[in-house]
Amino acid sequence: MSAYDKLEDWISKQNPGQDEYLQAIREIARDVIDVYEANESYKKYDVLRRLCMPERIIHFTVTWLNDNQEVEINQGWRVQHSGLIGPYKGGLRFHPTVNESILKFLAFEQCFKNALTGMPIGGAKGGADFDPRGRSEAEVMRFCQAFMIELQHHIGPNTDVPAGDINVGAREIGFLYGEYRGIHNLFSGTLTGKGLSFGGSHVRTEATGFGLIYMLRAVLAHQGKKINGLVLGVSGAGNVAMHAALKGIQLGAKVISLSNSRGCLEYPEGFREQDIEWAIDNKPDHKNVLTALQDKIGGTWHDNKTPWHLKMDVALPCATQNELDETDAKALMQNGVNYVLEGANMPCTDEARQRFEDNQIVYVPGKAANAGGVAISGLEMSQNAGFQRDSFDQIDESLQQIMQTIHDQMIEDGTKDGKVNYARGANIAGFRRLADAMVAQGI
Ligand code: NDP
Ligand code: 2IT
Secondary structure, three states, X not given: OOHHHHHHHHHHHHOOOOHHHHHHHHHHHHHHHHHHHOOHHHHXXXXXXXXXXXXXXXXXXXXXXXXXXXXXXXXXXXXXXXXXXXXXXXXXXXXXXXXXXXXXXXXXXXXXXXXXXXXXXXXXXXXXXXXXXXXXXXXXXXXXXXXXXXXXXXXXXXXEEEEOEOOEOHHHHHXXXXXXXXXHXXXXXXXXXXXXXXXXXXXXXXXXXXXXXXXXXXXXXXXXXXXXXXXXXXXXXXXXXXXXXXXXXXXXXXXXXXXXXXXXXXXXXXXXXXXXXXXXXXXXXXOOHHHHHHHHHOOEEEEOOOHHHOOOOEEEOOOOOOOEOXXXXXXXXXXXXXXXXXXXXXXXXXXXXXXXXXXXXXXXXXXXXXXXXHHHHHHHHHHHHOOOOOOHHHHHHHHHHHHXXXXXXXXXXXXXXXXXXXXXXXXXXXXXXXXXXXXXXXX
């Protein structure tokens, strides 16, 4: 049995039925197994198997009252995967599909992503199976408060610092933070993504989407190319998608799609900067921002479709895990796609990723391409710790530098026989940092 097969056998037995978690582990383990095998200390300290196990999983019940004064019950979790290189750090997701496997995969990936930023932040993820769709603001607030009553036992500015993710944006972070502050009588950087008036950082809202485009620019520059005039297909219509679209347009690309769980809005002329700005500003007022955008500017709606059947140079999946499968990968390649950069976490299935790699399509995994969000969270933590605030331009400049540095680490660890494999580079660079910390800290 090869070392990889042995590991695969062991992790499958440890995590039965947890498909997303196993998928995330396999993708990383395949890339790093040779590095592991070649290092006696890594083997002696059994670092690979240990990195595949979360340090702690907290599972709790969230009980709250809806607007009709009826009792509602949800499940909440915090997966604290690794605190090796800093306080646990990662977002909170509220979505009916949330379960332990999804949060475990997200927490695992977060450790490698956070390691790639070069900052002292460990990896975690949390959330609840709460569906905010159709809920009043008062209900969302009460849910956030009830969720925090449980979560607050396990977090703190040097212990675990949550942030946003799907359906957890500035509004929810505000409610969560208010409850935390109320309980602890403490103004601290225990959450990131806070409002600018109470310790939030400039550029945190924009960071993931902007960072994705800065990464695209770095990839293109490495090939001596420019972003101007390229056709970008974006999926999703949330925080990451909208800010990726905005920065893409600002840098001269043409963005031809956005999407949500109901379908895809195609706009072949390319959205204008003011269209996206309008959608960002008006999102809270619209249940379906894409319907509102189409009412305003036109375009073609494809019911129950993703954008991957459209012709584009660059695919930017920015919605959710496994939203781009092998069939989509084939369609994209038939239409001449050259670059796939993941704004979401693990949006490409393993088979899709394999297709891209086999066909020399540049593929940059989420743990590198979307690391801008958590990187600016890291800067929010240090601004909070120092009771100081940097300007928008300073932070935007730092974001560009961080994305360039992550790009360069991937080139360093992912180049073989003159060919660049960004995914391999990201996995090896993140793994080395975590594994070295594990060896140094002993058993
Ligand atoms: P938002 O809640 O702002 O937006 C999510 C978008 O994805 C919405 O358009 C939503 O459509 C769509 N979506 C969600 N679930 C599904 C699904 N099951 N099928 C199809 N579409 C879906 O979240 P974010 O933009 O913050 O997050 C998007 C992705 O980026 C996630 O993978 C997240 O983990 C990742 N990410 C986010 C970071 C951040 O800083 N926010 C940082 C790094 C990664 P609908 O409204 O119809 O559900
Ligand atoms: O997936 C992610 O990197 C996030 N949702 C952001 C995490 C953070 O702590 O800012």
